[in-house]
Structure formats: structure tokens, C-alpha cells
Amino acid sequence: MNLAYRDIRHNLGRFLLTCFGLSLLLGVVLSMIGIYRGLVEDALTLVRTPGVDVWVVESGTRGPFAESSRIPGDTREAIARLQGVEAAGAVTYQSIETSHKGNKLRFYVVGYELGRPGGPDQIVSGRTIGRSRYEMVADRRARLALGEGIQLGRDTFTVVGLTDGQVSSGGDPVVYVTLRDSQELQFELAPPAARREIARGTAPGNTDTINAVVAHVSPNVPADSVVISARRWKHLAATTQAGQEHILTSSVVERARKQIGLFTAILLMVSAVIIALILYTMTMDKLREIATLKLIGASDRTIIGLILQQALAMGIFGFALGALLITTIKDFFPRRVVLQPEDGLALAAVVILVCVVSSGLGVRLALKVDPATALGG
Amino acid sequence: MIVSEVTRPAPLVQVHKVSKHFGEDETRVDALRDVSLEVSPGQVVALLGPSGSGKTTLLNVIGCILEPSSGRIILDGEVVYDGRWLRSDLRRLRLEKVGFIFQFHNLLPFLNSTDNVAVVLNLAGYAAAEAKRRAVELLDYLDVAHRRDAMPASLSGGEAQRVAIARALANHPRIILADEPTAALDSQRAGIVMDLLRKVAAEQDAAILAVTHDEKIFDRFDRIFHLRDGALETETSNVFG
Ligand SMILES: Nc1ncnc2c1ncn2[C@@H]1O[C@H](COP(=O)(O)OP(=O)(O)OP(=O)(O)O)[C@@H](O)[C@H]1O
Ligand SMILES: [Mg+2]
Numbered sequence: 001m002n003l004a005y006r007d008i009r010h011n012l013g014r015f016l017l018t019c020f021g022l023s024l025l026l027g028v029v030l031s032m033i034g035i036y037r038g039l040v041e042d043a044l045t046l047v048r049t050p051g052v053d054v055w056v057v058e059s060g061t062r063g064p065f066a067e068s069s070r071i072p073g074d075t076r077e078a079i080a081r082l083q084g085v086e087a088a089g090a091v092t093y094q095s096i097e098t099s100h101k102g103n104k105l106r107f108y109v110v111g112y113e114l115g116r117p118g119g120p121d122q123i124v125s126g127r128t129i130g131r132s133r134y135e136m137v138a139d140r141r142a143r144l145a146l147g148e149g150i151q152l153g154r155d156t157f158t159v160v161g162l163t164d165g166q167v168s169s170g171g172d173p174v175v176y177v178t179l180r181d182s183q184e185l186q187f188e189l190a191p192p193a194a195r196r197e198i199a200r201g202t203a204p205g206n207t208d209t210i211n212a213v214v215a216h217v218s219p220n221v222p223a224d225s226v227v228i229s230a231r232r233w234k235h236l237a238a239t240t241q242a243g244q245e246h247i248l249t250s251s252v253v254e255r256a257r258k259q260i261g262l263f264t265a266i267l268l269m270v271s272a273v274i275i276a277l278i279l280y281t282m283t284m285d286k287l288r289e290i291a292t293l294k295l296i297g298a299s300d301r302t303i304i305g306l307i308l309q310q311a312l313a314m315g316i317f318g319f320a321l322g323a324l325l326i327t328t329i330k331d332f333f334p335r336r337v338v339l340q341p342e343d344g345l346a347l348a349a350v351v352i353l354v355c356v357v358s359s360g361l362g363v364r365l366a367l368k369v370d371p372a373t374a375l376g377g
Numbered sequence: 378m379i380v381s382e383v384t385r386p387a388p389l390v391q392v393h394k395v396s397k398h399f400g401e402d403e404t405r406v407d408a409l410r411d412v413s414l415e416v417s418p419g420q421v422v423a424l425l426g427p428s429g430s431g432k433t434t435l436l437n438v439i440g441c442i443l444e445p446s447s448g449r450i451i452l453d454g455e456v457v458y459d460g461r462w463l464r465s466d467l468r469r470l471r472l473e474k475v476g477f478i479f480q481f482h483n484l485l486p487f488l489n490s491t492d493n494v495a496v497v498l499n500l501a502g503y504a505a506a507e508a509k510r511r512a513v514e515l516l517d518y519l520d521v522a523h524r525r526d527a528m529p530a531s532l533s534g535g536e537a538q539r540v541a542i543a544r545a546l547a548n549h550p551r552i553i554l555a556d557e558p559t560a561a562l563d564s565q566r567a568g569i570v571m572d573l574l575r576k577v578a579a580e581q582d583a584a585i586l587a588v589t590h591d592e593k594i595f596d597r598f599d600r601i602f603h604l605r606d607g608a609l610e611t612e613t614s615n616v617f618g
Contacts, residue, residue, distance in 0.1 A: 001492060001499050001508075003485075010487030010528075292483045295442065296497050296544065297472025371468075372442045374483050 003293075003302070004309035007286070015314070018278055022318030025274065026351060027325045029267045031333070033343045034326065036260040038336035043169035043253050046110075047244050049121045050091070053217040054079075054226050055244045059237045064093050064212040065169065065244075066251040071236065073183075073208035076113070082229045084221030089116030090210040092182040095172060096189060100150050107142060107175045108168035109152075111182020117214045120176050126161035132178050137161040142173035153188035157181070169248065171335045183207055268350065275351075276358030279311050283362030290366045291374035300367060307362050315355035319348050387454060388415040389551050389584035390439060395448030395458075397434055397607075408434040409445070410607040418551065418582040421575055421597065423589050426604035432588040433556055435604065439586065440475050440554045441467045453551055472501055476545030478555035478587075482537040484529040490516060490540045491525045497547040515543040519573060535566035539573065546577060553577070555587040564593045571597035 008015045046065065055064075056071070056079050063069025073090060080088040092111035097104060112118035114129060120137050126146045129135045136157040138144045149156045157177065166174040177185070187207050217223045223240045230238035239247065283290075290303055323344055330337040397409040408431045416422050424432045437443035439450065441457060450458040452474055457464055464470050471477075484493045491512045498508035516522040519539040529537055538558065545553055555574070559567035571594045578585050587598070595601065601613040 001488075001496060001505065003487075003496070006492070007487040288483070289485050289487075292485060294468060295440075295471070295477055295483075297468045297500050297548075299468060299500075302500065370442075372437050374479065 002309070003306045004313065007289075007306070008310060008313060019314055019318045019321060022271075022275065022278070022314065023321035023325060025267075025271050026319050026322035026347070029264060029271060030322060030326045030339065030344065030347055031330070031337055032260055032264045032267060033347065034330060034337035034339045035333070035335065036257060036264070037338035037340060037343065038333075039169075039256050039260070040249060040253050041338050042167045042171060042336050043248050044245055045166055046093075046108075046168060046174065047241070047248055049166065050089070050118050050214045051121060051216075052117050052214040053223040053241050054085075054215040054230070054238060055241070056213040056215065056230050056236055056238045057211070059231075059233075059235050061237060062247050062251065063237075064091070066247050069211050069237075070209045071211070071213070073210050075210065075236065076116075076213045078233070079213045079215055079230060082215075082226055084218050084226050086216040086218050087117050088213055088215040089113050089118035090179055090213055091118040092179065092186060092211045094182070094186055094189075094211075095168070095170070096152065096185065098150070098152055100144075105142065105150075106172045107138075107152075108170070108172045109182055109185065110174055110176050111179045111185075111210075112176060113179045117216055120161070120163050120166065122163060123161040124164045126159070128161055129176065129178060130160070132180060134158060134181065135160045135177070137163060137176040139163045139166040139173040139175065141165075141167060142175060152177075153185045155181075155184075165336070167336070169253070179210070183209070271351075272354045272358065275311075275315065275354050276361055278314070279307070279355070279359045279362045280365070282310065283307055283365050287366070287369050288374060291369050291371050294369065294371035295374045303366050304363050307359050307366055308356065311355040311359035311362070312352065315351045316348075319351045386418055388417045388451075389453050390414075390416040390586065391449075391451035392435075392439060393449040393451070395435075395438060395445045395450060397431075397438060397443065397445045407607050409438065411448075412604075412607070412609050414602060414609060414612075416552075416584040416586060416600075418584055419578050420599045421571075421578045421585045421587070423587055423595065423598040423601040424604060425589065425601055430604040431607040432604055434607075436554050436556055436586065436588060439552070440477060441470055472497070472548060474550055474552055476548070476550035476553045478538075478542055478545045478553065478558045480557040480560045482529070482534075482541040482561075484532075484537060484541055484544070486529050489526050489528050490521065490532070490543075493529065493540055494544045494547050497544055501548045512543070512547065515546055516540065518546075519543045534561050535563075535569065538562060538566075538570055542570065542573060542577075546581070549581065551581070551583045553583055553585045555585065557588050557590065559589065559591050559594060564591075567591060567594050568597070 057063035057069035058071050061067040061069045076088050076090040079085060090113055094109050096109055097106045129137060134155055134157050136159055138159050140162050144159045146159055148159045168174060217226050227238040227240055230236055293303060327339060330339060392412055392414050394411045394413055395409055396411055399406045399408060412435060426432050438445050445458060488496060491509060494512035494515055495508040498511055513522060513525055516525050519542055521536050521539045524532060524536050559570050574585050575597060577583055603610040
């Protein structure tokens with residue numbers, strides 16, 4: 001006869017309610033971890049999409065994502081001539097805000113050269129950009145339909161293809177346009193004063209600026225050697241793909257990571273305290289029964305078993321419910337929530353540990369109970 | 378009486394000069410002072426006395442729930458206390474030798490009648506099916522078999538008390554300690570419960586010690602001990618005994 005199970009069954013409603021509350025709490029913890037993972041993944045999508053080996057940016061910057069970088073448009077030709085470079089492409093990145101059908105929309109616009117590295121990697125519906133002007137490939141999250149026209153700057157762009165899961169590190173959906181269109185947008189959307197100076201030719205830059213050059217390197221040549229060659233130009237800086245990913249995770253994601261990490265730690269502590277409290281009151285409510293059990297000859301093992309089994313049942317059930325809940329609703333979050341099995345397992349292990357440790361409090365209480373308290377009226 | 382004194386079998390409960398005090402100095406309360414008594418198999422004995430006279434304390438000391446301050450206690454021929462506990466597993470001792478009946482039945486609220494009885498047998502190491510079979514048998518013996526699947530909350534006071542008695546009897550204890558077993562019952566039910574206890578004492582050769590205030594059931598006891606301020610005052614032998 002399992003006393004823990006019998007007691008739970010007798011107070012099933014209360015047990016389920018407790019589990020439900022716990023599951024919400026653990027669900028929040030799990031979604032925090034998922035949001036963090038999503039953040040990292042989102043931040044890395046843009047870096048990974050071109051599938052290149054080397055990034056060339058303005059010297060002294062950690063561009064093009066962590067810091068802004070502007071280099072002349074002809075840099076691409078220079079990089080393409082370096083030994084070991086198989087293909088190179090000029091790219092621009094900019095955030096723009098526009099209104100469409102009465103809604104404010106924010107996009108992260110990527111400009112790339114057709115037929116060169118830097119464009120979208122996978123089109124899930126429609127096609128890639130075919131004409132050099134006024135076509136765009138948009139991410140599904142922009143909620144634009146194929147064939148839909150959208151005004152950017154002075155021109156109307158037609159959506160010809162859709163990607164899935166392409167967002168900037170800020171969570172804005174990515175749209176791809178040709179390099180020429182993007183340069184024009186950059187000019188049109190610049191502040192009026194700067195625009196006038198560029199038009200006059202008095203500004204240091206001209207309209208043919210780009211943010212980075214991305215390059216494929218031949219498998220026989222180490223990417224590092226290309227990076228070293230590119231750095232010989234005083235106005236350029238270069239990193240490998242791994243270096244670029246590192247810059248992004250360390251600078252862009254680092255603060256968010258600390259923020260969310262701290263928050264998750266606090267949540268975990270709150271959960272631990274709440275679990276301990278629940279288990280403690282659960283034991284408190286049973287003191288008379290526990291005294292009776294002692295009186296009729298139950299061993300400490302029986303009593304510890306009763307408390308521990310209920311603690312574990314609550315923890316495991318609450319966790320499972322929480323995990324189920326978050327898995328069900330994760331796609332409704334505005335930003336990506338990535339649930340990794342190993343994170344789930346780690347949290348489950350923490351929950352079980354917390355349950356065991358917290359039930360220690362209840363166990364102590366239970367073992368101290370004087371069986372005589374069952375006798376009194 | 379004198380004849381039976383000679384042929385009386387070895388007592389089941391022997392309390393020898395047992396004292397118990399709580400606290401020290403100003404707060405010292407002498408709950409038991411040099412109490413000595415013996416109860417033989419088959420006897421149903423009452424403990425009487427005003428509130429605070431030490432009745433519950435005496436019961437707890439005999440049931441090895443409370444450690445005396447001095448004296449000697451022998452249960453079923455085994456010296457369990459002689460200035461100190463002589464057994465480390467007092468709960469096991471209780472499981473083997475002692476059954477408790479409480480004023481309020483103290484059934485486990487999450488088990489039905491049968492399982493409330495069977496749980497003791499489970500603790501004693503019976504297989505589940507055997508424990509259940511014996512539990513139902515006991516409930517039948519106590520005339521509550523028809524309520525075997527009922528949860529304690531739905532039992533009447535008398536039914537609950539009878540289930541509790543079944544539980545106290547489950548592991549064949551030869552010593553049954555009852556603290557005001559009939560206080561929560563009306564006089565008719567109290568009479569039924571007392572008759573049952575008498576039946577158990579007679580049929581199972583058990584010694585029964587019951588604390589009571591209930592004058593209506595005095596005639597159901599073989600002997601009556603009077604406690605006052607922790608000391609055993611007089612012993613009345615009951616004409617019905
Ligand atoms: N745990 C304790 N700590 C201190 N004093 C106690 C304790 N238990 C009992 N006493 C005291 O010992 C004395 C005897 O108490 P006991 O409970 O044995 O009385 P009782 O005869 O059962 O009374 P009642 O009829 O009211 O149940 C009382 O004065 C009581 O206050
Ligand atoms: Mg009392």
C-alpha cells in the first residue's frame with residue numbers, strides 16, 4: 001500500500017492545483033531559457049545565412065553587426081582578387097521603419113549582389129530576386145504575401161519570395177533587396193543634411209558605400225590567410241566566420257545573456273523557495289497523520305518515503321506540465337523560443353534536486369513530531 | 378478473588394515505581410509519582426482521576442511513547458524500561474505488543490476503513506492480500522464490515538471508533554491502551570464499544586487499560602485505578618469483574 005499515492009488521490013484536487021501552479025512557474029523558467037537560446041540563435045542567423053568563410057569590414061570596427069562599418073563599394077573587387085577567394089559579395093545592412101496598410105513595420109534590410117554571396121539561403125516559397133530593381137525577398141515574420149507591393153523610400157518593392165526564420169538580432173524580420181536598391185534606400189533615408197552633402201560630393205563618402213564584403217574561400221586555403229591578406233589594406237578589417245560569430249555572441253548577446261541569466265537564476269531561486277514552502281506546509285498539514293503513523297509503529301523510512309515521494313511526484317508532474325505548456329505555446333511568443341532537450345533535462349534535474357533538498361525541511365519536521373501528539377484530543 | 382489471585386497468569390503490564398516529571402525547579406510538574414500497578418491477561422482496567430492527574434501520562438509511559446523519569450516497566454515479560462529504555466526500536470515494540478485507541482479515532486483520512494486496518498499489518502510485514510483479508514475479518518468481528526470501503530470522513534463516530542479498535546487489534550497486540558475511547562460517543566454506542574473491548578480481552582487474552590471519565594461505563598471494568606496528583610490512590614475491584 002503506497003501511502004504517498006493514497007494521500008495524493010484523497011486530496012487530488014489540491015495536488016493538481018499545486019502542480020498546476022508549480023508548472024506555470026517552471027514554465028516561465030523554461031521559457032526564459034528558451035528565449036535566451038532563441039536570442040542567440042536569432043543573432044547568429046544573419047551571420048550564418050550567407051554561409052561564407054571571411055568577413056571584411058571597416059578597420060577599427062567590429063562590424064557589420066556589432067558596430068557600424070562603411071567601406072567603399074569597390075572593396076569587393078579587391079577582395080575577390082585575393083588568393084584563395086572563390087567568390088566575394090558586397091553587402092549592406094540597415095534597419096528601416098515604414099508604414100504599410102496603416103501598420104508600422106520594422107525591417108532589417110539586407111542588400112546583396114545577385115549571383116554573389118550574401119543573399120538568402122533558402123526560399124520557402126516564391127523565388128529569389130531575378131531583376132536588379134524593386135524586388136524583395138521577405139521573411140515570413142514580416143507577414144507579407146507573395147506579390148504584395150510595399151513602399152520603401154520612394155519606390156514600391158514587390159515581394160517575390162519568402163524565407164523562414166530570418167530575423168535580426170533585434171528580432172526584426174529580414175528582407176533582402178539588391179545592393180543597388182539598398183544603397184539608394186540608404187541615401188534616401190539618410191538625414192537631409194547628410195544627403196545634401198553626399199549629393200554635392202563634399203562628404204567623405206559617396207553613394208557607393210557598402211557595410212561589408214563576404215567571401216567564400218577555397219577549401220584548400222585556410223581562411224586565416226585570406227584574413228591576414230585583407231588586413232594589409234589599412235582601411236579594412238577582416239575576420240573569419242567563427243570570429244564574426246564570436247563577436248556577435250560576445251557583444252550583441254552578452255548583455256542580454258547576463259540579463260536573462262540573472263533573471264533565470266532569480267526565478268529558479270523563487271521556485272526553490274516556493275517548492276520548499278509547499279512541501280513544508282504539505283507536511284505541516286499531515287503532522288497528526290504522521291504522529292498516528294508513528295504511534296502505530298511506522299518506521300522513519302516509511303515516513304520519509306511518504307514525504308519524499310510526494311515531493312518528487314509534485315516536482316516531476318509540475319515540471320512535465322510546465323514543459324508541455326511551453327512547448328504548446330512557444331510559437332505564440334513574439335520572438336523565437338528555442339527549447340533544447342538538454343536545457344529541459346538540466347531544469348528537470350534542478351527541480352528534482354530542489355524537491356529532495358526542500359523536502360528535507362519537511363522530513364526534519366516530521367521526524368521531530370512526538371507520536372504522543374496523536375493521542376491528545 | 379483470593380483464589381484467582383493465586384492462579385492468575387503472569388501479568389502483561391507491570392509498572393514498578395514509575396515517576397515522571399516535566400520541567401525543572403519552578404516549572405517542575407510531577408505528573409506521575411511512584412506509580413506501581415499490574416494488569417493481567419483478560420483484564421479490562423479503568424484509569425480514573427481528575428483532569429491533570431496524570432492518566433494520559435501513565436498511558437503514554439506504558440505505551441513507550443513517553444520516557445519515564447525513573448522506575449521499571451515490563452511488558453509481556455520483557456523489561457523495556459529500567460531507568461532507561463532497554464530497546465532502541467520502540468516503534469517496532471509498539472507494533473508488536475501494543476494497540477492504541479484514541480479519544481478521537483485518528484484514522485488516516487486518506488485510507489478507507491479496510492486499509493486503515495491493513496496499514497498496520499503492512500507495516501508489520503504482511504503481504505498485501507493477507508493484510509486485506511485479515512482487516513476485513515477484523516471489521517467483521519467489530520460489526521463494521523458493511524463500511525469497509527468507506528472513507529473515515531463518512532463514518533459515524535461509533536463506526537469510526539470501531540474501525541480504530543479494529544486497527545488497534547490488527548497485529549494481535551496483547552496490550553491495548555485506550556485514552557477516553559468512548560468520550561466522543563453517546564451512551565449506547567459507548568456501551569457497545571466497551572462490550573467489544575471486553576470481548577477482545579476475553580477472547581484474545583489481552584490486557585486493556587482505558588482512561589475514562591464516563592460513569593455510565595464503570596460497570597464494564599474489572600478493576601478501577603484512581604489517580605490523584607500523579608499518585609495511585611486506591612484501586613476499586615468491580616463487582617461485575
Ligand atoms: N509535555 C508536557 N510538558 C509539561 N507538562 C506536561 C506535559 N504533559 C503533561 N503535563 C502535565 O502533567 C500533568 C498530567 O497531565 P496528563 O495529561 O497526564 O493529565 P490527564 O490526567 O490525562 O488529564 P485530562 O483528564 O485532562 O486528560 C498535568 O499537570 C500536565 O499539565
Ligand atoms: Mg488526558
